[in-house]
Amino acid sequence: MISEPAPRGVPEATVGRLPGYLRALGQFGERGVTSISSEELADAAGVRSAQLRKDLSRLGSYGVRGVGYDVGQLSAQISRELGLTQDWPVVIVGLGHLGRALAGYRGFTSRGFRIVALADQDESVVGEQVEGLTVRTLSDLVASGESIAIGVITTPAEAAQAVADELVAMGVRSVLNFAPCLVTVPEGVDVRHVDLATELQILAFHEQRRALADQVVTDTPAPARTTEGVG
Amino acid sequence: MISEPAPRGVPEATVGRLPGYLRALGQFGERGVTSISSEELADAAGVRSAQLRKDLSRLGSYGVRGVGYDVGQLSAQISRELGLTQDWPVVIVGLGHLGRALAGYRGFTSRGFRIVALADQDESVVGEQVEGLTVRTLSDLVASGESIAIGVITTPAEAAQAVADELVAMGVRSVLNFAPCLVTVPEGVDVRHVDLATELQILAFHEQRRALADQVVTDTPAPARTTEGVG
DNA sequence: TTGTGTGAATCGATTCACAGCC
């Protein structure tokens, strides 16, 4: 059977791990490794080998039993699956430090994504050259009628919804929102929200839990201990 | 029964949503809303009301049947649960645009987190004043013996593991890694990895799937094909 | 009557364990 391109729906959880596999494969490729087992690749990607194999089996069979996977072939297959063999025009709206960080970030500028426009409200920023592009206003960009696939919002929360509306109006169907607020978009448009503070708060939760556990272990006045210390 | 602080293990999925609830509650609080139903809060946080109620029930019962939740009381409870009523000293390592963005980000500087140190390798950056702090080298910080709870890595991938090792050596037990690579840490240390490019790649996957679906609808030329073309 | 809190049911994702192929 000739390789099917996408054998039905790939689960979201799997899609979320594919970028990690791709990164790990890239590292092995750079080191000249051409073949790899699910065990090795899973270790490098931080998952279990059974998980990796099940994930990859969703894209079709690209491994060889008793041998492993071909690094180049698997990279190509995952790239294709993720849509990274195409060229997605991206606009970044909001050129504070975060917007500038993303404008210069390799993971953004390479691998299928091409940043074709930068926009900001601030008069003092518009016209500036950043990463080889001239910063424009969003209205200017909308008026130009340029085709954009993905919009990245790195504005303050107050501006995010208005920016999202304008992006949608100009035909953007994928939005990556870094502003610390929810934005709503019409049916058929995809939004992903990344809140940097959320991750920190999750860490704080675990840190506190550990601190509480330690407390129980270190200063328990009573002799008999109910729980043994973890470390 | 008087409010228990943490009635056993809260599921990870729930913990991951608590920051979202807290943000939404903050918005309602600012607007002077004092009481809220699970329906309203769930809408504002982008989840279903049943999910919200189940999540909140994990922290104990803080709602009133037939009425709803008290905005202030629930905020306080979630903050306490997440450990945001304490003060966590944070260091940011790597002062490129991303590091600077985080150093000035409200979600980082408020809400229980206090950025107490900034570190970088680059000679030309060390000594600079950023957000009221003097940038130091990491070795300098390690030598100072200051107590740090959370380390944020915003260096290039090449430096990330070495930075993580130093952070662990100085007693940091929670690490937030923005570098596009996995870092490994000893048992008992918590690492969270945020890869900004991953989110973009997930968007690209959905964008491509939508493009393919459109294609099938708009132009289905041949009646039966052996392999359907992708690109 | 309203809306929380929660057991029961459902759904999905992970892990196990081994058949099948190199």
Place this chain on the structure above:
DNA sequence: GGCTGTGAATCGATTCACACAA
């Protein structure tokens, strides 16, 4: 013999639906 691919089992998370409290 070694490693993939995958059904079966397990585990967890979401949703349903309603008893119960105000």
